[in-house]
Amino acid sequence: MAKQIEVAELDAYYGSHKAIEGITMTVEPRSVTAFIGPSGCGKSTFLRTLNRMHEVIPGATVQGKVRLEDQDLYGPDVDPVSVRRTIGMVFQRPNPFPTMSIFDNVAAGLRLNGRFSKSELNGVVEESLKGANLWNEVKDRLHKPGSGLSGGQQQRLCIARAIAVRPQVLLMDEPCSALDPISTLAIEDLISKLKTEYTIVIVTHNMQQAARVSDRTAFFNLAAQGQPGKLIEMAETSKIFTNPTEKATEDYITGRFG
Amino acid sequence: MTTATLKTGIQPISTGRRVKDRVVQVLVYLAFLVAVVPLVSVLYLVIKNGLARFDMEFLTHSMRNIGPNDAGGGAYHAIVGTLEQVLLASLIAVPIGLLTAVYLVEYSRGGRLARAISFFVDVMTGIPSVVAGLFILAFWILVLGFEFSGFAGAMALSILMMPTVVRATEEMLRLVPMDLREAAFALGVPKWRTIVKVVLPTALTGIVTGVMLAVARVAGETAPVLLTVFFTDSINTDPFHGPQMDLPLFIFSQMQLPNQTAIDRAWAGALTLILIVMLLNLLARLISWWRSPVRKG
Amino acid sequence: MAQDLKKPEGGPAMRRSAFRRSRGDTPFRFVSTGAGIVLLAIMAAIAVFLIAKAVPALQANKANFLTYFDWTPNATVPMFGIAVLAFGTVVSSFIALVIATPIAIGVALFISHYAPRRLASTLGYVVDLLAAVPSVVYGLWGFTFLVPLMVPPSKFLNTYFGWIPLFGGDSVVGRSMLTASLVLAIMILPIIAAISREVFLQAPKTLEEAAYALGATRWEMIRMAVLPFGRPGVISAAMLGLGRAMGETIAVALIFPITFNISFQILSPNGNSIAANIANGFGEANAIGRGALIASGLVLFLITLLVNSMARLIIARRKEYARAAA
Ligand SMILES: Nc1ncnc2c1ncn2[C@@H]1O[C@H](COP(=O)(O)OP(=O)(O)OP(=O)(O)O)[C@@H](O)[C@H]1O
Ligand SMILES: [Mg+2]
Numbered sequence: 029m030a031k032q033i034e035v036a037e038l039d040a041y042y043g044s045h046k047a048i049e050g051i052t053m054t055v056e057p058r059s060v061t062a063f064i065g066p067s068g069c070g071k072s073t074f075l076r077t078l079n080r081m082h083e084v085i086p087g088a089t090v091q092g093k094v095r096l097e098d099q100d101l102y103g104p105d106v107d108p109v110s111v112r113r114t115i116g117m118v119f120q121r122p123n124p125f126p127t128m129s130i131f132d133n134v135a136a137g138l139r140l141n142g143r144f145s146k147s148e149l150n151g152v153v154e155e156s157l158k159g160a161n162l163w164n165e166v167k168d169r170l171h172k173p174g175s176g177l178s179g180g181q182q183q184r185l186c187i188a189r190a191i192a193v194r195p196q197v198l199l200m201d202e203p204c205s206a207l208d209p210i211s212t213l214a215i216e217d218l219i220s221k222l223k224t225e226y227t228i229v230i231v232t233h234n235m236q237q238a239a240r241v242s243d244r245t246a247f248f249n250l251a252a253q254g255q256p257g258k259l260i261e262m263a264e265t266s267k268i269f270t271n272p273t274e275k276a277t278e279d280y281i282t283g284r285f286g
Numbered sequence: 287m288t289t290a291t292l293k294t295g296i297q298p299i300s301t302g303r304r305v306k307d308r309v310v311q312v313l314v315y316l317a318f319l320v321a322v323v324p325l326v327s328v329l330y331l332v333i334k335n336g337l338a339r340f341d342m343e344f345l346t347h348s349m350r351n352i353g354p355n356d357a358g359g360g361a362y363h364a365i366v367g368t369l370e371q372v373l374l375a376s377l378i379a380v381p382i383g384l385l386t387a388v389y390l391v392e393y394s395r396g397g398r399l400a401r402a403i404s405f406f407v408d409v410m411t412g413i414p415s416v417v418a419g420l421f422i423l424a425f426w427i428l429v430l431g432f433e434f435s436g437f438a439g440a441m442a443l444s445i446l447m448m449p450t451v452v453r454a455t456e457e458m459l460r461l462v463p464m465d466l467r468e469a470a471f472a473l474g475v476p477k478w479r480t481i482v483k484v485v486l487p488t489a490l491t492g493i494v495t496g497v498m499l500a501v502a503r504v505a506g507e508t509a510p511v512l513l514t515v516f517f518t519d520s521i522n523t524d525p526f527h528g529p530q531m532d533l534p535l536f537i538f539s540q541m542q543l544p545n546q547t548a549i550d551r552a553w554a555g556a557l558t559l560i561l562i563v564m565l566l567n568l569l570a571r572l573i574s575w576w577r578s579p580v581r582k583g
Numbered sequence: 584m585a586q587d588l589k590k591p592e593g594g595p596a597m598r599r600s601a602f603r604r605s606r607g608d609t610p611f612r613f614v615s616t617g618a619g620i621v622l623l624a625i626m627a628a629i630a631v632f633l634i635a636k637a638v639p640a641l642q643a644n645k646a647n648f649l650t651y652f653d654w655t656p657n658a659t660v661p662m663f664g665i666a667v668l669a670f671g672t673v674v675s676s677f678i679a680l681v682i683a684t685p686i687a688i689g690v691a692l693f694i695s696h697y698a699p700r701r702l703a704s705t706l707g708y709v710v711d712l713l714a715a716v717p718s719v720v721y722g723l724w725g726f727t728f729l730v731p732l733m734v735p736p737s738k739f740l741n742t743y744f745g746w747i748p749l750f751g752g753d754s755v756v757g758r759s760m761l762t763a764s765l766v767l768a769i770m771i772l773p774i775i776a777a778i779s780r781e782v783f784l785q786a787p788k789t790l791e792e793a794a795y796a797l798g799a800t801r802w803e804m805i806r807m808a809v810l811p812f813g814r815p816g817v818i819s820a821a822m823l824g825l826g827r828a829m830g831e832t833i834a835v836a837l838i839f840p841i842t843f844n845i846s847f848q849i850l851s852p853n854g855n856s857i858a859a860n861i862a863n864g865f866g867e868a869n870a871i872g873r874g875a876l877i878a879s880g881l882v883l884f885l886i887t888l889l890v891n892s893m894a895r896l897i898i899a900r901r902k903e904y905a906r907a908a909a
Contacts, residue, residue, distance in 0.1 A: 084795050086700040099296055107298055113798025114296045123789040127811040136807060137797035142300065186793070193797060299800070307800040314697050317689020318706070321776070324769045325713045328724045385618030393612050394619075403619045406626045412823075412891035413629070413884065414830020416858045420880040421629045424636040428873065445629075448622060478611035506717020509832035509862055534719040538833060541723050549727060556720045567715050571708070 031097045031196045031227055032057045033078060038092030039256070040073050040082055047073045049256035051092070053246060055197075060223050062238040062265065063231045065248030066280065070257030071231045072120075074248070075199050078229065079115035080108040096196070113141065116195035120202040122182035124174035124189070130157075131170040133185055137193035152192055160188035161218050180211020187218065191226070198222065200230040204237065216241050235281055239269050247277045329560075336557025339550045345558075348531075349519035357547045361555050363521040364536035367436055368562070370525045371515065371532055372505050374440035375447055380497055382444075383451025390452070391459040392481055410449040418445040419510030427514065436525030439515035439532070443504040450503070454496020458489035491573050498570035502563045508534035533559040633881045640874025648878065653843045654860065656875035657868060663875045665857070665882050667843045672856040672883065675760055675835070676828035678849065679767035684821050687772050691779035691817075696805060707780060714773035722834040725766040730757035730838060737761065737850045752851035756840065760854040763835040770831060771824035778823065782816030783809055815897050822894030826887045832858035857883040 033055040040048045048070035055061050063071045076082040077090050080101060094101040101111050124133045134153045138144055144152070153170070157163040162184040166177070174185050183203060190198060200219075204212040219228060219241050232238050238245055246262040261274045272278045347360035386403060394400030422442040426432050462485050470480040486493075516529035517539055533555055541552035641648055643661050651664025694707045734757045740750045790808035799807060836859040840852035861876045868876060 079796070081792065081796060084792065096296065101296075106296065107304075109798055109800050110296050110299050112796055113299070117792075117796035119789060119792065119796075121789060123787075123793045125790060125793065125807060125811070136794075140303070140797065140799055140803055189793075189797065299798070303800055303803070307802045310802040310805075311697065314689045314693045317686045318693040318698075318710075320686055321690045321710060321713065321772055324724075325709070325716070327728070328716055328720060331724060331728055332720060382618045382621055385615040386622050389615040389619045393615055399616075399619065403623060406623055408895060409888065409891070410622075410626060412826050412830075412887055414826075414832070414858060414880075414887055416830065416832045416861050417629070417633075417880050417884045420861070420877050421632055423873070424877055425628060425632040428636055429632060445625060448625075452622075476608050478608045481611070502715060506719060508717075508719045508722075509858065512833075512862055513865055534717060534833070537719050537723055541726060542837070552723055556723055559717055560720060563715055563717060564712075567712075 033197065033227065033229075034093075034095040035078075036093040036095075038074070038077060038090065038094065040070070040077050041089045041091075042073075042085065043087040046256040048077075048248075049258055051259045053259060053262050055227060055229055056244065057227045058223060058225070059243040060219060060228045060230060060241050062242035062245045063229065063248060064233070064235065064238050064245060064280070065257070065260075066250070067233075068253070068257075069248040069250045071248055072201050073257070075201055075229060075231055076117075078197070078199055079117055080111045081117060083108065113137070113193060114195055115197040115199060116190035116193065118183070118186050118190050118198065118200040118203045121206050122179060122186050124177075124182050124185050126173065126175040128174060129171045130166050130174045130177070130185060133174045134188050134192050136189060141193065153188075156188040156192040157185075159191050159222070160184045161214060161221075162188055178211070180207045180214060183207060183211065183215060184218065187215070187222075191222070195226070197227040197229070200228065202231050202233065205233065212237070235269075239265060245269070247272075247274070247280060249276055249280070332553060332556045332560055335550065335553035337554075339554035340557050344551070344554050348521045350521070352519070354543045354548060355545050359551060361531075361533065361536050361551070361558060363518065364531040364533045364555065365558065366521065366523055367515070367525075367530040367532035368505060368534075368559075370523070371436045371440045371443060371511065371530070372501055374437060374525060375443035375504060376497065376501055378441065378444035379447035379451055379500070383448045384455050384493065386448075387452045387455035387459060388481060388486075390456055392477070392485070407449045407452050410445070411453075413445065414509075415442075415446055415507050416509035416513070418442045419513035421445070422510070423513045433527065434514060434516035434529045435527055436515055436522075436530035436532075439511040439530070440525065442510035442514050443507060446504050446507065446510070447497075447500045450500035451493075451497055454500070455489070455493050458492035458496070459485060461492070462488045491576070495570045495574040498566050498573070502566035502570070505566070506534055506559060506563055508538050511535055512538070533562070629884075633877055633884070636874050637878035637881050638874075640871045641878055643871050644875070652845065654864070654875070657872040661871045661875070665879055667845055668855055668857045668860050668879055669882060669886070670845050671760070671839065671854040672829050672858070672886070674847070674849075675764045675767060675839075675854060675856055676825055678760070678764035679771060679828045680821055680825050682764065682768040683772045683775055683824060684817075686768075687775035687820075687824075688779055688817060690772070690776040691783050692805065692809075694776075694780050695783035696801070696809065707777075710773050710776050713769070714777070718770060718831060718834045721766055721770055722837050725762065725834060726837045729766065730762055733757045733759070733762045733765070741850050748847055749849055752846075752848035752853075754852060755850045756852050758838055758840045759851060760839070760849040763838045763854065763856075764849070766834050766838060767828040767831055770834060771827045774827060775817075775820045775824040778820035779813065779817045782813040782820075786812040815900060819894040819897040822890055822897065826890045826894070829856075829887050829890065830858060830883065832862050835859050836862040 035051055035053050038051040039046060051074060063075065065071055073082060078094060082088050082090055090102065125136065128136065131153055134156050135149050138149065138152060154163060157166060162181060165181060174182065177185060204215050216237065219230065222228060230242065242265045244262065245265045245268040247260045247268065248257050249260045250257040260276055261272060268277060269281055343358060344360040346362050348363035349359045352359035390400055390404060419442045422438050426438050426441065427434065432438065466484055466488060467480055470484045511532055512535060515532065515535065517535060518529045518531050522528055522530050537552045537555040537559065540548045540555060640656065644663060645660050646662035646664055648664055650666055651662060652667050654663045656663040690710055694703050698706055737755045737759060741752065741755045744750045786809040791804055794804040794807040835856060839855050839859045841855055841863060842853055843855065844853060846853040857879045861880060864872065864876060
């Protein structure tokens with residue numbers, strides 16, 4: 029069920045401000061792709077154009093093409109709601125629904141998509157929580173509020189919630205930046221496990237993390253403040269970190285700027 | 287993956303969900319339209335019916351010697367009464383409200399007195415206006431034995447204004463950055479001068495906005511003045527002696543008369559009152575807009 | 584009031600360091616503390632004087648104040664009871680609430696989540712204008728325009744839905760409880776809408792995005808992320824609206840059909856309210872009559888106090904909830 033994403037000549041705007049420009053890339057299926065780059069270069073913006081979350085922000089618009097296998101996500105008769113259902117997302121800060129129990133959080137997406145019997149729901153919730161390496165920690169308190177968990181557990185709960193609807197792609201925007209090292213490790217393990225089934229894109233500021241978890245890495249940069257961000261280069265992670273083509277990439281990963 | 291949800295490609299969402307989303311959207315738009323209908327209707331009728339008698343005679347004459355069936359007459363006495371009563375009410379409510387807010391923000395340190403005051407300001411916000419009128423009636427007129435007067439009405443109105451003034455001022459004072467206070471303290475300026483010369487002026491436009499909104503609200507109050515100002519058809523420019531009139535009372539009394547000339551006068555009175563209230567509202571918005579950081583940034 | 588919701592706790596005073604007090608400072612501190620105390624004194628005086636004037640009338644009352652169904656305090660044998668008035672006040676305000684709340688929630692959602700962003704604040708201002716229209720003007724409008732307008736629909740309801748007790752009754756008039764409630768609904772709609780709008784706008788964006796990212800439609804997003812968060816705020820807004828409706832006097836004084844019987848037939852000439860009775864009965868009241876009206880005002884004060892306190896309790900609880908969610 030994992031799929032390839034192709035992006036061609038993509039620009040994204042906030043009102044009249046162009047945040048990213050001319051991005052063309054291919055995201056391989058069943059692999060982890062990392063986005064790195066200095067703050068404000070448009071990594072989050074680009075990530076959000078991949079599941080049409082960008083346009084949720086008032087005034088935000090997109091130009092260009094994004095294809096999931098052979099389907100144009102921005103086609104005239106494509107409903108952004110169904111795109112988001114197909115391409116899941118995990119946010120920088122864990123955001124479980126505070127009024128819902130752990131169980132209901134995981135089941136939230138499923139319940140939107142039609143009726144499920146109780147046993148079906150139970151099955152999917154258990155499977156998703158196991159998939160997110162959280163089952164053992166919460167199986168005795170499934171009906172307690174999700175906000176009672178630790179930050180790392182909450183983030184894994186959000187991942188469980190995202191994979192419960194069986195998306196074809198999973199987008200993660202700095203999923204570990206609000207977490208301690210141990211929780212970070214837990215999530216990284218989880219990412220390695222999930223990539224056998226999902227296409228995963230992860231934004232990270234942590235170079236080691238990118239090196240550890242990703243198969244391919246894309247480096248974004250912007251010429252100057254206020255200019256739109258651009259894709260500088262994209263290649264195998266090992267190549268980016270040992271032998272990048274562009275000078276700017278090398279400067280960035282060796283910490284000479286940014 | 288064993289569940290039945292395994293599908294490929296982007297599946298469109300079910301028709302049921304799409305329809306529900308649309309239906310709610312339509313309902314939400316409808317709710318707004320439904321809410322605007324009475325506003326439009328009221329404003330339209332006030333303007334249309336009010337203009338019939340909104341003339342020079344109306345603005346410059348009282349109802350003295352005008353029988354219930356006579357045409358002519360005006361609301362001059364009521365306009366004068368409204369302006370005087372509202373002015374007096376502000377003169378009472380603004381200093382008390384302002385100083386109370388200064389106490390709450392600058393001097394109290396969350397002690398028991400401050401909490402009590404804060405609590406009772408909330409209680410005061412919820413006092414029905416007719417109860418404020420009853421209080422002045424009981425206290426000023428029945429116990430102390432004073433006569434009905436514009437001043438009695440102003441006292442009742444000031445009770446309704448006070449909590450609004452306190453809250454508006456409080457909010458504005460809390461917005462004044464601490465740095466500004468500290469900068470003044472650092473220069474050796476005493477606290478009270480800092481408040482008077484630095485804090486209050488910084489918050490001034492916000493406070494003025496709050497006061498104007500409070501004034502606009504009480505200018506349209508009828509029940510409290512009915513119980514304390516009573517009625518008169520003549521001009522009484524002295525708010526301290528004898529019954530007065532004001533616009534809400536004028537409208538209230540004219541519309542109860544069973545003939546068209548009186549109803550027309552009531553509408554003209556409503557137009558005058560709405561003009562005054564809307565003007566105050568507009569002025570308040572303008573002041574706060576003129577000051578707002580959005581415009582400056 | 585919308586601003587009450589976000590009243591910051593602990594102002595700059597909490598952070599104030601000890602500066603030496605200067606000479607002018609003591610009087611100024613004294614005056615501002617005094618103003619606060621004056622405010623407290625006024626509240627105390629309201630209670631004291633209302634009670635002081637109500638008690639003699641209550642003592643002269645030859646009927647049971649709580650259960651008697653008529654209001655004749657000016658007679659040689661004064662008899663008056665609050666039952667009918669309190670009933671009318673509570674029922675008419677409650678009907679107003681039932682009418683106004685769903686519309687107000689719709690209006691609030693419209694402005695917070697549906698209207699084009701550029702228009703939203705302007706349209707919000709239009710709704711606020713509803714609140715700026717003085718109540719006596721609504722009274723005039725209701726009395727001359729709405730009362731006759733309500734006759735045909737009331738007749739229709741009575742003819743076809745008369746089997747529902749609420750719409751039953753033999754005589755159907757424009758000056759009915761329903762018309763009064765409708766005017767009240769219009770008057771409390773803006774305050775409920777304004778507060779609901781504030782809490783809906785405060786719903787955490789992160790939760791809204793979480794819902795969207797799961798593939799929720801706009802309405803599903805609102806149900807998952809906005810309404811649960813806003814519920815306490817909306818409830819307390821409705822309670823504040825209820826308090827407003829109960830205290831409203833002039834707009835309904837002319838519409839209520841001033842009768843003294845208790846009936847749920849809201850299309851028939853039944854009903855009265857405490858506030859309307861004060862406005863209508865004040866002119867010809869003698870000493871005991873005034874005392875009786877003051878006693879009824881005291882009851883009104885207590886009822887609204889109860890309702891408003893409940894609203895504030897809910898707001899306070901919401902603050903804790905919002906903190907837990909943050
Ligand atoms: N909601 C928004 N409205 C307007 N402009 C925005 C918005 N979000 C981001 N931007 C602008 O778009 C540009 C790209 O922002 P983006 O958040 O995509 O950067 P980023 O690479 O994710 O940065 P970071 O590493 O700090 O998360 C920035 O110039 C930012 O100011
Ligand atoms: Mg980002």
